[in-house]
Amino acid sequence: MSVNDNFFGIRKGLLEFIVLLIIAAEKVYAADILKQLSQTEFATQEGTLYPLLSKMRREGLLDYEWQESEAGPPRKYYELTARGREQLRETLEYWNSLNGTVKKLAPK
Amino acid sequence: MNKVITINLGGTAYQLEEGGYDTLRSYLETAAARLQGNPDREEILTDIEWAMAEKFRALLGSHKTVVVTKEVAAVLAEMGPIEAAPGEAPTSGESGAGAPPGGSGPGPAQAESAPPGGGKPKRLYRLYDGAQISGVCNGLAAYLNIDPTLVRLGFVLLTLFWGTGLLVYVVMAIVVPEARSPEEKAAASGDPSTAQEFIRRAKAGYYEAVKGFPDRQARREWKRRFKRDMRAHSYRWRHQWQGYWAEHFPVHPGMAAMLPIFSLLHGGVKIFWLCALVSFLATGALFGAALPENVPVWVAVLVLVIIYGMLTLPLKAARRVCSGGLGQARPLWSVVFLMDAVVWLGVVAVLLWLAFHYFPEVRQAIQAVPTVAHQAADDIQTWWQRK
Numbered sequence: 001m002s003v004n005d006n007f008f009g010i011r012k013g014l015l016e017f018i019v020l021l022i023i024a025a026e027k028v029y030a031a032d033i034l035k036q037l038s039q040t041e042f043a044t045q046e047g048t049l050y051p052l053l054s055k056m057r058r059e060g061l062l063d064y065e066w067q068e069s070e071a072g073p074p075r076k077y078y079e080l081t082a083r084g085r086e087q088l089r090e091t092l093e094y095w096n097s098l099n100g101t102v103k104k105l106a107p108k
Numbered sequence: 109m110n111k112v113i114t115i116n117l118g119g120t121a122y123q124l125e126e127g128g129y130d131t132l133r134s135y136l137e138t139a140a141a142r143l144q145g146n147p148d149r150e151e152i153l154t155d156i157e158w159a160m161a162e163k164f165r166a167l168l169g170s171h172k173t174v175v176v177t178k179e180v181a182a183v184l185a186e187m188g189p190i191e192a193a194p195g196e197a198p199t200s201g202e203s204g205a206g207a208p209p210g211g212s213g214p215g216p217a218q219a220e221s222a223p224p225g226g227g228k229p230k231r232l233y234r235l236y237d238g239a240q241i242s243g244v245c246n247g248l249a250a251y252l253n254i255d256p257t258l259v260r261l262g263f264v265l266l267t268l269f270w271g272t273g274l275l276v277y278v279v280m281a282i283v284v285p286e287a288r289s290p291e292e293k294a295a296a297s298g299d300p301s302t303a304q305e306f307i308r309r310a311k312a313g314y315y316e317a318v319k320g321f322p323d324r325q326a327r328r329e330w331k332r333r334f335k336r337d338m339r340a341h342s343y344r345w346r347h348q349w350q351g352y353w354a355e356h357f358p359v360h361p362g363m364a365a366m367l368p369i370f371s372l373l374h375g376g377v378k379i380f381w382l383c384a385l386v387s388f389l390a391t392g393a394l395f396g397a398a399l400p401e402n403v404p405v406w407v408a409v410l411v412l413v414i415i416y417g418m419l420t421l422p423l424k425a426a427r428r429v430c431s432g433g434l435g436q437a438r439p440l441w442s443v444v445f446l447m448d449a450v451v452w453l454g455v456v457a458v459l460l461w462l463a464f465h466y467f468p469e470v471r472q473a474i475q476a477v478p479t480v481a482h483q484a485a486d487d488i489q490t491w492w493q494r495k
Contacts, residue, residue, distance in 0.1 A: 016193070030159065045188025047139075050155045052193040054148035069162075076155070 011042060016052060017095070018042050020080065020088040023062060029075040053078065061087055112174050117161035123173055128180030132160070139190040146192065159187065233287035234280075242449055244280045247287065253332065268477070274453070281449055367427060368447040374423045375455030381416045382459065385409065386466075 022028060022036050030049060037044045056062045061084035064076040080088065113129040114121050124132065139156060143149040163183045164175050232251045234243035245263060249256035266273030387393065388409055463470040 030155070031162070045186065046156065046159050047188035047190045048193075050152045050159070051143070051146070051148065051190060054152050054155070055193040058148060 015042060015044065015048075016056065017088075017091050019049075019052065019056070020061065020084060020091065023078050024080050024085065024088055027077045027079050029067075029077050031075075033078075056084070060084075110177075117157050117164065120161060120165070122161070122164050122168075122175060124175045124180060125177045127177035128175055131177065131180050131184060135184050135187075142190050142192075152190070156187065156190070160184075163187075232284055234284050235287050241452055242281045242445060243286060244277055244284060247284065248280075268481070278446070278449065282446055367444050368451045370423055370427045371448050371451040371455075374420060374427065375451060375458075377416065377419050377423065378455060379458055379462070381412065383462070384412055388412065 018037070018040075019033060022033055028036075030046070030053065033053075034044060034046065034049060037049075053062065057064065057078075060081055062078050063081050064078045066074045067077050068074050111126040112123045113126055114123050115129060115132070116122075136153070136157070140149070140153060143152055146152070160183060163186070164179075167175055167179055167183075233247045235247040235250050236243045239246045240260065245259040246256045249259045252259070263273040263277055266276065388405060464474060465471070
């Protein structure tokens, strides 16, 4: 098993965190998120992203507004709610503490 | 040369090759099945459809108006299978009986292996959703893709000719199987989409855009389907609580034998109610017994309607429970069902008889039917001979 396979579950679990990070940076619609993810280890397909976005919206982390697109159906542009920002802050904090632990334990 | 099917995604019409349409449909069905029980199901499905619309649009240009099968498969492979978000209950489709093919495999495999139900041909079934008596007419209407009322009228008219319609009806009620599983119901109309699916699409402005379909044939076809599905849905909605009771009520299959008895009771109540209603309206008294002085007739009628509803509600539910108890015992079902149909026809006959005897207008109307029919036959004959 390669490192890549070992981290499959962890990447999956971290996806929500990554999506929060992307949406925090700017208002985006789903295709933008997928494009940004595709350049990272978190490359994802619509089939996974849409259910995740809907879940996050239901949990009050995100909100969206409709915007007309020049071609095709209108798009949902997502942004974080106050609760989403709070969640992102907490997750970042936790992530940093994890990172700190790894660094502390790593052989110097 | 390939057949092209016009579909509507996100409010725009797209033309797909037939193979591509089948692939797309099976993808959406799999997605819908996997999201069963997910509170965001409708939203996710709409999002998916709209994302597909964008991708298709990118493929088309002024000289390319049809999305070919290969392109549909590529788009779906790119979208990937629907997966529940982490932390959510596992999606039902993964272990259930209706498990989609391909499972969690990569996109392309899924796109290629359409479920066996995908392009199922139409079959003639009795369709109970929206049925009046046994679903023969309803099933036939779905099969022929016409309005069930027309089919019913056809049967009634045929009955006027030496009872042919009645005979055909009874034979069909026995011979034609009833659509029970969702797959069978789908095969009855040759259309796999469930009513809920159509409601969801209707909400998404789906049918508004049908008006923009380029060819009239497709437009008519979709409108017709929409109407039919709305009818079936409203029927199902009205009968949902009965269905709930039927599902949560342990029944012995033998109870099915009670069905004609409940029907008889129901019919009796109906006849009595109609008689009482007529008696009220005609004489202002209930079978000779006058109303109290200060009660207006309309209040009495209202009370009568409420009483009728309360009496028939448990009877309807009981009938539903009985037919639910039949389960797989099909030979028994036919017999019980035939008896049930006979009971109902009897009720209708009694009502006609009562009307015939107590209302001179009805009697005159019925007696006039042969004369009018003869007249019509004569007229047509003279017209034909003149030609």
